[in-house]
Amino acid sequence: GNSVTQMEGPVTLSEEAFLTINCTYTATGYPSLFWYVQYPGEGLQLLLKATKADDKGSNKGFEATYRKETTSFHLEKGSVQVSDSAVYFCALSGLAGSGGSNYKLTFGKGTLLTVNP
Amino acid sequence: GAVVSQHPSRVICKSGTSVKIECRSLDFQATTMFWYRQFPKQSLMLMATSNEGSKATYEQGVEKDKFLINHASLTLSTLTVTSAHPEDSSFYICSARDLSGDRRQYFGPGTRLTVT
DSSP: OOEEEEOOSOEEEETTOOEEEOEEEEOSSOOOEEEEEEOTTSOOEEEEEEOSTTOEEEETTEEEEOBTTTTBOOEEESSOOGGGOEEEEEEEEOSTTOTTOOOSEEEOOOEEEEEEO | OOOEEEEOSEEEEOTTOOEEEEEEESSSOOSEEEEEEEOTTSOEEEEEEEETTSOOEEOTTOOTTTEEEEEEETTEEEEEEOSOOGGGOEEEEEEEEOSSTTOOEEEOOOEEEEEO
């Protein structure tokens, strides 16, 4: 079945540091890949997505590239801010050939990021 | 942007009682809503897919008689935990799939259930 493995946290960084959160996946077909963010007390929000190999998703300074050869979708940001403190979830869609559809998401365990001033 | 609400945000109940959790899409219609369960330091586990006007589809290992799902309208789905036990204590999260646009899922803020 489908599965997502992401870097366990917590991750603590200083403001303006470089961030990488690793994510690898196992899936049949060609899933779409996502990063969701959960700020304290709020629901999950879609941060970025990529729907096919070599696509790069980006938003709010965060980037992740869909690497089919390494089955990875690592999240990066060049300079984190205190406001980036949150839990980050890597996820994939479960429907083969789903393209942009995010039907039946499979999530990683989440990585807590804390950014100190 | 699209908003999904859940009610209540927190609930404490006694063992053996039933608890109903509501999930509403506030500014869009959703024929499909999803119910997830999240344990501490664990990922979100999909419990079931709620389909408006038809029966829910449950994931393997989820007891359909214990977790009753009703998708009464295009903006409301409810999850009822029947005869709750302490092991049902968890964080329950719903999401709703927008019919329009890219059909992405929008997530509610979650409901913390504690069974004493």
